[in-house]
Amino acid sequence: MKIQLKENEIDFDQNYNIHLMQYIFDIINQNYQAKILKKLDTFGLDQVYWNVEIDDLKFTLHYDHYLGVSLYISKSVQEQIRAQEILKEIYTLFKTDKLYS
Secondary structure, eight states, X not given: OOOEEOSSEEEEEOSOOHHHHHHHHXXXXXXXXXXXXEEEEETTTTEEEEEEEETTXXXXXXXXXXXXXXXXXXXXXXXXXXXXXHHHHHHHXXXXXXXXX
């Protein structure tokens, strides 16, 4: 499995497994006490969006049937720098995870 860090998002995998989304949230929650603010499922299981709060910052955990799972930050400029730091921390966390190592 692969994981890729971009400037404003992490792409976790393209294995098209919606259960991976819950696993990713569980790991993030264990390390950051994240909260799911809102869940939005569109077109059945083809697209799923979870608005997530981590350290008072807004992120979106997204599942796409064709693209896999990604986590990206909000577009607020004030939150951008801290959110990018959190993305890097989460990326490092998953790079050491047995599923991704």
